[in-house]
Amino acid sequence: MDAEVEDVLRRVSQKLPAGCALLELDLQEAVITVDRDGRREYLHFLHENLGPRFARIDDVDRAALWGLEVSQEETIARLISIHLEESLATREAPESGRWTYTGSIFEPIPPWEAQKDRNHRRR
Numbered sequence: 741m742d743a744e745v746e747d748v749l750r751r752v753s754q755k756l757p758a759g760c761a762l763l764e765l766d767l768q769e770a771v772i773t774v775d776r777d778g779r780r781e782y783l784h785f786l787h788e789n790l791g792p793r794f795a796r797i798d799d800v801d802r803a804a805l806w807g808l809e810v811s812q813e814e815t816i817a818r819l820i821s822i823h824l825e826e827s828l829a830t831r832e833a834p835e836s837g838r839w840t841y842t843g844s845i846f847e848p849i850p851p852w853e854a855q856k857d858r859n860h861r862r863r
Contacts, residue, residue, distance in 0.1 A: 744813060745770075749785065751817030757825040776828070781837040783824070784851040789843040 746767050753765045753772050763780065764773040770785040797805075797815050805815060820841065827839065827846035834848035841847075 747813045748816050748820070751813060752820050752824070755817060755821035757821070757828060760828075776833070779833070779837060781833065781839065783846065784838060784840045786840060786842070786851060789841060 749765065749767060749770065749772065753762050756762060756772075756774060760774045760776045760781075762772070763775050764771075766773070770787060772783040772785075774781050774783065797812060806818065810818075823841070823845055827848075831846070831848050834850075836850055838848075838850040839846040840849055840851045840853075
């Protein structure tokens, strides 16, 4: 995993919503483990959502969001944090405790199921 992506994941792990406490950050596996109101949950990031395409927001969008003085990595981390907060507030936690970030929302499914579903939709 490249340094930009690792930086984004570190930043996301520092911007967890209320009720979530960081337990572990696994950069190699792209998983953030949290304690959410006394329950262990796993935030998985598919590698395809962490590549160069994902890690780029043009200057017009950055300026409109938080200003050009905010870095690419910080802008992305803030957006992911918003997606996380919205997902946790509007979706029921999966029994497995595994969430997968799809690039715009956290789905309450494990990464292997998310990958199967994405592959199925591409056919």
